[in-house]
Amino acid sequence: MSETLAPRAASQEASDALLARMMQLHPKVIDLTLERLERLMPALGNPEAALPPIVHIAGTNGKGSTQAMIRAGLEAAGRRVHAYTSPHLARFHERIRLAGEIISEEALAGVLAEAEAANAGANITYFEITTAAAYLAMSRVPADYALIEVGLGGRWDATNIFAAPRLTVITPVSIDHQQYLGETLAEIASAKAGIIKRGVPCVVGPQEEAALEVIEAEAARLGAPLLVHGQHWRAYEERGRLVFEDERGLLDLPLPNLPGPHQIQNAGAALAALRTLGEGDPEAAVTRADWPARMQRLKRGPLVDAAGDCELWLDGGHNPAGGIAVAASLKAMDGRPVHLVCGMLNTKDIAGYLRPLADVAESLTAVSIPGEPNTLPAEETAAAAAAVGLPATTAETAADAVARIANAYPGARILICGSLYLAGQVLRDNG
Template identity: 45%
Template sequence: MTTPAQSEAERIIEKLLGLHPKGFDLSLDRITILLEKLGNPHKRLPPIIHVAGTNGKGSVTAFSRALLEAAGLSVHVHTSPHLVNWYERYRLGIRGEKGRYVEDEVLADALERVASANGGQMITVFEILTAVTFVLFAEHPADAAIIEVGLGGRFDATNVITNPAVSIIMPISLDHQAYLGDSVELIAAEKAGIMKSGSPVVIGHQEYDAALDVLVDTAERLKCPTAVYGQDYSSHEEFGRMVYQDEFSLVDAPLPRLPGRHQLANAAAAIRAVKAAGFEVTNKMIETAMASVEWPGRLQRIKTGHIVDLAPAGSEIWIDGGHNPGAGEVIAEAMAGFEEKQSRPLFLVSGMINTKDQVGYFKAFADIAQYVFTVPIHGTDAAIDPVVLAHAVFDAGLVAAPTSSIEEALEELKKRIVPGKPAPRILIGGSLYLAGNALALNGTVPT
């Protein structure tokens, strides 16, 4: 794989970013016209698992991929945003092996063809990148494709899909209110837009009954065969194992490799969705998937690298891209669970963007974090100044200090270590952009 500095695909994308809007302009008109010019590649894909939700999209995508690959199937995967490199958005399936990120020359060629077909017409870069997804996935045969929604659902560029094998709606909470609405009901209605008449729907664990009601009502109106977490399928931990149950089976499996209690529900949604999509799911597939699943930048522990070298000796370091109150709650719960197993003072190194509820995110850590160091984020114009973010931390009931970088934050953190006490637990998070910054700095980019 070429490095970012040598990447032809990145050069093309940066040029497109200069020509087209960077933000969201939710509509299906532009991408529909573009796909017609390209020969409608989205109509030539293998069975599609279409994933929406506020939180958990990436995890259920990773679990679904792990399950299908455990059966030896080839699985294309589209996710967004990327953490470090643009090619992370496109994983091409290989039968009998794990899928691999698209090679630079293949991605660059697809980008050139899509941009040429667009002919300079007004379009968002995300729409171009989504069209590239369909071109790549149509031109490389595979057994299945997992496609993650970018924003919302109803008007997301991926929603040109007309006949998904299954639609998954993961947990819904308040996020992107400027685009999707200021209540969970309105946001749920937007996410439910990926449901298609008669196509199976799997609804993940929902914290809000109001959101669940909207999802179920929509599925019933569209006559979708529907499986709801806690009603038609479920999972729980028992004696250090995961117990999964649905109307077809009861499975005793290893706990998911991804840490956090919330991953039990995410894994369960993936199992039920893969079944709903028409694939056989065996106990062996589940065992293999739970042990092999990986999802960079989501409660990812790093044990070697530059950040580890900079941190206090013996530190336990986690990187997570969760960026809204719902994500903050599950991450904080995971941190509290680690505390029960091994007592360590928790410090946060945090950066966020200005479209997120900063106070709501930090409130989840009010009772467990000792100190927060706010940092800038590279790679986005929406990053919040560390001084401004520190005020949000104070409003959430925590103490914070603004710093100029992750490196400076770790240096300042060392000054607050109490000699003779356990080494700290450090969570670097608050944004997927920051998670990417941290992985790049550490020298552990996704592969």
């Protein structure tokens, strides 16, 4: 099992009960504003002001991988690093790392209870109050850095409650979450650029021109120095190595251990961030990062047993840019046939995600995501796949789908994909 996934506690009834109550504090899952946290944080003693130097990371795709590489580089250099990510895969505790360790059940239950008491039953979203609890936990454990991944957007995201981070990072921006962030790429980029702070350096990953123009305008307005891909730094593969260049010189490194061509640019953003911070181990950043369910090869467990002599892979990408990245990763592998097991949410651009995969996969077996109210029914996922030219059937569960594919196509490559929620279920079921 990946180190990012903590072993399930013998008992986590306390945190489970608190989290369940917190789900009931607001009628909406997502309601972007900072007003409720501006009320709650002073009641908790403003823990966000007591965090160590913050690296705040926004973007549509790649922010988790980029954060994982920054963390690997800093920790290899002996730095103590907090990290906050979302969503979790197997259990909530994964979202909060305190000086390198996933938060304990005792510590999590304690800060959740304090946040609940300070909130006193007021209207607040689940992500807002759990972010407040995370900052409370991080404020009490000494560390050198806090790496904070944006939940959704940036400007009005609950993570964006502190005044002055040490560094901000914006990974590639693409179309996703239009119902919350805007219909156009420029509108979405404006939300992401909301993490830029006056005078604080910002590392910018590869962007389409419409997004970059918005980011550059916001940085100019705030006097924030930019380090932009293609202008101030470059990262590329050459002769089986990762080459990174900036004004300080060239780094010749191994390729990232996280699979997929898109990880070259994520690594570049992480390296640019470490160079800006002035510390960290560049080689460790690209070779020791750990980030489950992003083109992750599953090597043991009941699902792997069911796959027989097939390779079994897992990815949580779920938007068109994610589909492109997954397709590129599959194309970069050897030529064994690819068969997909896919489950998606009904809030996503299904066709946009599946279209690039139709060029690399031979079939798709659609599943509904267990226990997820916003799951797209398997039949609709299969219909969407067929509409983009990908032969599709349905199965009751991912395990059923894997067993069926393994029986029909021995030696194939099976990829379970389409949603982080499905990925989390798979990791729980696979032990």
